[in-house]
Amino acid sequence: MEFSKIIHTRYSCRNFKDSMLKEQDLEFILEAGRLAPSSLGLEPWIFYVVQDSKKKQEIANIANHQSHVEHCGAIIIIVSRLDFGEYFESKLRERNLKEEELQKRLKLYKPFIDGMHEERKLSYAREQAHLALMNMANAATSCNLASCIVGGFDNRALDKYLGLSSKEKSAVMLVVGESKDSTIPEKIRNSKTEVIRFQ
Ligand SMILES: Cc1cc2nc3c(=O)[nH]c(=O)nc-3n(C[C@H](O)[C@H](O)[C@H](O)COP(=O)(O)O)c2cc1C
Numbered sequence: 598m599e600f601s602k603i604i605h606t607r608y609s610c611r612n613f614k615d616s617m618l619k620e621q622d623l624e625f626i627l628e629a630g631r632l633a634p635s636s637l638g639l640e641p642w643i644f645y646v647v648q649d650s651k652k653k654q655e656i657a658n659i660a661n662h663q664s665h666v667e668h669c670g671a672i673i674i675i676v677s678r679l680d681f682g683e684y685f686e687s688k689l690r691e692r693n694l695k696e697e698e699l700q701k702r703l704k705l706y707k708p709f710i711d712g713m714h715e716e717r718k719l720s721y722a723r724e725q726a727h728l729a730l731m732n733m734a735n736a737a738t739s740c741n742l743a744s745c746i747v748g749g750f751d752n753r754a755l756d757k758y759l760g761l762s763s764k765e766k767s768a769v770m771l772v773v774g775e776s777k778d779s780t781i782p783e784k785i786r787n788s789k790t791e792v793i794r795f796q
Contacts, residue, residue, distance in 0.1 A: 598739045607734055608781050610743030613669040613774035617648060622740040623671060626773065629736030630673070633729040637706055638688065639681040641722040642729055642768075645674040645759060659758060660750035660770070670742070670774030674755070675730055677722035680764040682710045719766055726768035733771050743776035 618626075623646070630644055647653055648671045656674075657667035666672060689702060713721060730746060737744040747770040755767040786792075 598741075600735075603735050603738045605784075606781055607738040607744070608784075609745040610774075610776045610778060611663075611665040611745060612777045613665055613743065613772070614777055615650070615668050616670060616775055618670040618742065618773060622737075622742060623773075625740060626673070626733050626736045626742075629732040630675070630729040633725075633732040635725040635728065636721070637681075637685065637710075638692075639685065639725065640688075641678040641681045641725050643676045643678060643765065644729070645676060647672040647674065655758065656750075656755070656770075659754045660747055663747065663749065665745055666747055666750075666770070666772055668774075669745075669772040671772070673733060673771045673773065674759070675726040675768045675770070676759070676761060677719060677726050677766050677768040678764065679715065679718045679722060679766065681718075681722065682713075685710055722766075723768045730769055730771055733773075737771070737773045742773055743778070744771055744773045746770070747772055 627644055627646070630642075631640075635641065647656060653669065653672055654667045656672055657663055660666045685707065686703060689699060694702070734744045734746060750767070750770065752767050756765070759767065761767070
């Protein structure tokens, strides 16, 4: 599917069939998330995939009883990792940089990472989560699937439900499935003159 069509036809669907996603579609969507860019290449995320009906219902309860969270093909929960300070160096070493370049980057970025307090770490990791999120939403559209980004949920309750460690926090969800809608709602957006300023 052309990218122009993807951005014009992606919309937040709230009316899904319960049918499961095809395995290759789910794989493609997750791969789009995995390949998303991230600051310093930290990839501070884990994608939890939920397809079981009972679990979808339980998660919908945590998400303010939003019925499209219960009735969809799959829920993909992006969990933010806060332990990136611990793996930054080893991840950097995977790039096979010259030792001198590696040391330069460590010197430059390690203090930035180590200087973050827990709240800043979370907001930094959550920013990255939204890049993976959008890649996945567009990937779903390209597979002719509908999706809805869901941020309206009780984070603490979801973290507990997933059994996350203190270094992992749920950031946002993407619910995906086949749409029951016969038409796509018109896009309501601010005008170009409101949102774009050429300087
Ligand atoms: C961070 C974020 C959180 C959102 N949370 C919810 C949500 O909890 N439930 C929901 O139905 N839609 C949610 N949405 C969808 C927005 O309402 C929707 O993207 C917006 O109204 C624009 O409509 P469109 O996606 O159809 O173009 C969320 C979107 C974003 C980006």
